[in-house]
Amino acid sequence: MIMELTSSIHHLFTESKTPHVVQMHAGKLDKMKVNEWAQANEMVDKHQIVEMINIDGAHLFFGAEAEKNSIMDLDFVVQNQDFDFLLDLDSKIVQVNDGEIAVPVYYMQQKKLSIGDRIHIKDGSFSRTYKIVAFVRDAQMNPSIIHSKRFVISQGEFQLLKQNTGESEYLIEFRLRDSKMISEFTQAYQNTSLPNAGPVVNYNLFQLLNALTNGVVAAVVILVSLILIVIAVLCIRFTMLATIEEDYREISVMKAIGISERNIKKLYLSKYVVMAGLGSFSGFLASLWVNRLFMSNMMLYIGAAPKTWLHYGITLFAAVFIFAIVVFFCNRVLRRFNYISAVEALRSGSMGETRISQNRLNLSQNRWLSVPVFLGLKDVIQRMKMFRLLLLVFIISSFMMIVPINFLHTLQAPSFISYMGVGQSDMRIDLRHSEDIEQRYAELIDYVQKDKNVLRYSPLVTSQFKVLNSEGSYDHLSVETGDFDVFPLSYVNGAAPKNENEIALSDANSKDMEKKIGDTVVLIVNGQEKTMTVSGVYQDVTNGGKTAKARLPYNQDRVLWYVVSLDLKDDGSQISDKIAEYEQAFTPAKVTDLKGYLYQTLGGTIHQLKLVTVLALVVAVLVAILITSLFLKMLVAKESGDIAIFRSLGFGLTTIKFKYVSMSLTVLGAGVLVGTILSNTAGEWLISKIMASFGASHIVFVIDPLQAYVLCPLLLAATIICTALISIQSIKESSISKMIIE
Template structure:
């Protein structure tokens, strides 16, 4: 009997059943795929870190060093298990040609380092996550350039140096556990030891990675304090295992979390749809339920009649979603596979998504059971007498038709329906709010991260051009000559030279740490500060959000630096956001330390009539090997990988939102029309045409949609902005403010949603043509 009732109900409500099936399938698919994506990310990253034997702590260094002193210090430090000094030969982008490119990498913000394969640890891996090995004349290129420059095995890499020309054949691609993400500007190319010796001899200049693996990775903080307090080389940034993990996982991890959040949103919507469908069914079958109770049917038996449909529907949809999650996960995790590799697929590959699907099914089943408790409140006498549950209504005096002078009657009746049945339309309103939120947040953040104003989250002020000079021999002289040349350039409207050097920081507990401080005038190209303002006096300093958080400092507090060999108390004037260099930077108007310079930068604005690209080419030639980039290019290269993933997410979110709105509108109107059949039949009998009925339902949908869009827009600009800021606070940008394109956000997107809902409403109400009073009397 239950099987017969199930078949009859499915046949009777084919469209409603199909829509519910799709909702449950989508929520299960996204939950299973998101769970599996997190598993893939964690497993692949762990596999990469293990197989590469990634260092626990790395100190980059430019300049001379004493290897024996490092050896002695490492041997005397009990926390150190192994250490090694890795040499890297830097090659300027203006000398490097990748693949079939006819132009050098002059405009790239990346630093190109040529290295040998390491012997002890920090192995550079190929696409099979095996130690990459190259023959003489061959080269292994980072996967970043494989993706960005569309390179393949057999392509050429040329170094055109004033002293020599060297050509390599690409034999493999490199996964580098340290330098994979685009936000890390250093990239390592692997060449044969013989080729390396040639480059080292001819190109000159070597930089170092001083790497350590500890006996206990949990003591990284203790080791960091020890190293920074020592007299070991420190002319360069330091980075540790925790930062490697976060930077490798950030982009794809965010996508996976978003998938899980969307799946939860969809299952909530599915629950609300089931609730609405069940209540509509109970409304239709109220008299029949009363008859069943009167003849002695138990509540449990009656409930099972209604529950069996949703058990079967949910189980089928959950299984389909589970099966579909595997190809979907393959598509969504392509970036993980490229940069981290594909980890071994054990039992968890099946168990985790199956558990997610079971959770979705269990939640839905539990919710159905809770809704069906209404059977306890159904009275046999009331059901047989009235045949209807009844519905509370708002006072009709506010919506008297004889007082309407402005609106067409179908529009007036549609508005009256919405405001008198607000609780019923709450489901549709919730879905439209969710759709607008889901649509706008990714678009807002994509516009934000592509905006020139996003440089404020990179710890730099907005300007037309940026010139970067890495530290090397006689770089101080070259920096001064570059500044003089820019000062005398009539095309330059204003400029600001800045120097980043390392200062000793005296902690409250008496230990000594190191602090990277950028010095110069920060009023020319001002930053946006979360708190306070720019350092102006020579005893003021501004800290990045990450530094302020770790030091537990706020505006007005003090820190102690060693400046010019003397202790100097610095007052914190402001706190700013910075996602570069691990988010640990500072800015002050004090003289830089020539002995510990890390890099030099010059920001400048050109006069309005000066062509930007022409000036870039001119400066590249004049200031070689300096990197000259416009700010938009700097953002694109630094966050290119994140922007690409975010663009894909925005496209998917757009179509999901439109599809969700259309699906929900179709479901809601289908159930609403079934509920309102007697009312519609009466309207048809007194002369309302089919188009008038349609207009009434379209008015209902549009009214709820407009309210949903307005609410969703407000939530996306507030809660959405807060959520994005919470995720990016991990990198040091806690106060993200959306850059909103008004035409796109407030005109184009709402119009597309409205068009989709109007079309769905118009098509979905086509069945109203078949409703007439004669049919209702027969029923």
């Protein structure tokens, strides 16, 4: 998956000729000034200014319904001529004619669109219908966490839209002679008076955001795979020791007649080498097909790069590596032949001699438990060394089931909004930049204040400030200003800013700027340097995680967006009505509820993670079945004499079976308990490490107790009971007479 992801992103960026630096700009633009500066700059190889027509979602129809509740900016563009090409699903440059349109793959997935479907634009008396002829892969705006999407139309249609609807925005794009100059070039541009009413994004951020959704899924799969490798090693041990246990008479005979230990080891090893080879090669072939299931989302958005020998070589190497691990541990287990005699081979269990507790549990002292349950508990307690491997497998199986379930539930929970640098509220209203934006923003605040159904609200404005970096020059920092006590965030360290001299940094910015709580940051506020103290560090997986929060007056010259969050007085049943009310009153504002905001941003990731969670669940159950079966078969073979004695004393088969089931359930109970504790500690830590590169380094699981603490243990318990009953059927063959004959 990692090979597929990295090679596909590289292929997409190469074919589309993704720009190295993009300055987004809303408002009037002096193109001549930009062109003159770019032509005089030696770092610039190519540059272009891309004009976009931004259309309100209320005017765009996929079928009968308008995109009223969309958080996405709907931008209509013409195909670029020099670079930043928008590609179709065959990774070819999209070309459309009048009356045709190419739609982002995001909407293909969300709206279940097909080639030939129609899209309608209606704005007052203006109406236009387009036929979908292609779906667009956009290296800049592909991921759902980027709230802008580009539609490709012809030059004639673009001019028609420009004259009748929407507002113009611009992408000022640069391709550099050397991609290593991105940071230097960005600083040079920001230190000029060129158009900059919008954020600056670069090539590295595009790569990160494209890798984010599929990268999370791949990381979880890798986590499950590493756990499986541990279990595989235990499987090897169980399998070989169970086989040795069954063949101990044959082993003793071979040793007795003079066959060397080396040849006996070769006999066993050759069998496992053949099985390991077939298994590894079959797994490699199967992965070529199964991989498509988990990479379907990536292939839709990014496309599959042409396969090279390196792609197959590295993945085949992984299979060979697993084969080597199997052979290595087979050798390790078979080394035990070097230290036991022929007699020992007949006597010793594969786990080693049973370690009997000093404080023996006496059946005569039992008052509360049935005999088989008591004997099962007694066996587990007094033979801990034997059962510890089974315990470890149950711990790992529980861990492998619970961690993906908890992570999935966390992503779907409303509180996950806090990891996006946003406080939890019923509704969110985003105002786009326009010429009368200040007036519209003031009207919105006034409207909210007079709304009797609003319980609380918080207006927030994000604008850019210049910040002094470690090299003594200035970078641009996106700072959200307002009151952060109304809808508070969970801070990794520290707290929200309380006054104008404090600032909170996102986790990614804190690491990038090497700032911690109590350190100072110098901003340019109203033309003057202002020293700010870092009051807290929060998590943010949006905008590349590079944000900040302060109680400063916002920079009116560099406003990026306006947001108003609010809670309603009732239980939330009227949210849909309120959304419709505010959309109508403040069109083209984007009004969304919390659930809709999360779904539109993370829907693709959640869908892929569901597949991974189901995979982990199935694998954990199958592993539990396999190991329990191997272990009990080995145990029954080892204790065939004891079972025969039990039967001669009058114990029924059901009673003896119940003993082994109770042993398995006792170990399972301890394993689930430890596995659950590890899931909520080590599991959180591992997921946090995975998410750290995306701006969230301190994930706290939102746990569904029914799923994590009831359904998962019950599923494992039912599996273990059925497996135990099937695996110990061979006790029917144990009898005193047979033991005497043997």
